[in-house]
Amino acid sequence: MSQAPGAQPSPPSVYHERQRLELCAVHALNNVLQQQLFSQEAADEICKRLAPDSRLNPHRSLLGTGNYDVNVIMAALQGLGLAAVWWDRRRPLSQLALPQVLGLILNLPSPVSLGLLSLPLRRRHWVALRQVDGVYYNLDSKLRAPEALGDEDGVRAFLAAALAQGLCEVLLVVTKEVEEKGCWLQTD
Numbered sequence: 001m002s003q004a005p006g007a008q009p010s011p012p013s014v015y016h017e018r019q020r021l022e023l024c025a026v027h028a029l030n031n032v033l034q035q036q037l038f039s040q041e042a043a044d045e046i047c048k049r050l051a052p053d054s055r056l057n058p059h060r061s062l063l064g065t066g067n068y069d070v071n072v073i074m075a076a077l078q079g080l081g082l083a084a085v086w087w088d089r090r091r092p093l094s095q096l097a098l099p100q101v102l103g104l105i106l107n108l109p110s111p112v113s114l115g116l117l118s119l120p121l122r123r124r125h126w127v128a129l130r131q132v133d134g135v136y137y138n139l140d141s142k143l144r145a146p147e148a149l150g151d152e153d154g155v156r157a158f159l160a161a162a163l164a165q166g167l168c169e170v171l172l173v174v175t176k177e178v179e180e181k182g183c184w185l186q187t188d
Contacts, residue, residue, distance in 0.1 A: 014132045019141040024126040025068035027141035029076055031128035032103035032173050038076055043068050046075045073105060073126070073171065083179035087170035089163050093156045097186045100178050103130040104155075106162060107169040110142075129155060 015034045017027040029038045047057045047068070060068050074084045082102065110125035128139040129149070136155040138147040149155050162168045174184050 014137055014139070014146045016137075016139050016143075016146045017141055018144075022067040024141050025073055028105050028126035028128040028139075029073060031139035031141065032105055032130050033080075034130065034132065037080070043072055043076070046072050046079075049075070067124075070107070070169075070171070077173060081176055083174050083176055084171040085174055085179055085184055087172055089168075089170070091185075093159055093163075095186050096156070096159075096172075097184050098131075098152050098155065100184045101172045101174055103128060103173045104159070105129075105171040105173060106159075107171075108162060109165075109167045129158070131155075 015031065015036075017030050017036070019027060021040070023040055023043075026038050026040060026043050030036050044060065047060045051057050060072070070084075077084050084105070087096070087104075106127045106129065108125050108127055125140075125142070127141075130137055130139055134151075136149040136151065136158075138149055138158065140147070149158050159170065163170070172184050178184050
């Protein structure tokens with residue numbers, strides 16, 4: 001079985017791409033979908049569709065190394081018949097109907113470093129969370145291997161910690177039907 005460049009086979013049943021260039025949005029999409037469906041070229045095509053008349057595309061890095069914005073992620077998911085729903089951080093996480101959610105994509109602040117030197121700058125980084133065989137995993141492309149978070153309580157604890165740090169955004173990856181019915185939200 002062949003794997004994408006940068007993919008980690010451990011644990012064997014969990015697909016995990018490792019960070020390359022500024023392609024964390026591409027890696028987060030593939031990791032949440034558990035297969036290589038997107039590439040840098042596919043993301044660049046989405047950028048062109050989103051801003052066809054732009055000389056400098058506002059949806060990616062000026063250097064052409066990635067750093068795609070949320071519009072690219074949302075368009076990529078829509079192209080597969082899926083949707084990205086923003087999680088309102090003011091809601092309690094107990095209202096999140098995790099069984100209705102295919103996966104989660106988080107946008108987190110990330111430190112910038114040059115080798116061993118940490119710079120006082122922060123960039124944004126896309127991270128995927130996904131349940132595989134009953135276990136939720138942190139599929140951050142900066143990790144060497146997937147990190148098991150455990151059951152629903154484990155993923156809620158991870159989300160609570162990420163949201164408590166501030167500047168964290170959470171996208172729920174759901175089917176169109178779940179989006180339309182709003183059943184990703186428990187209101188009882």
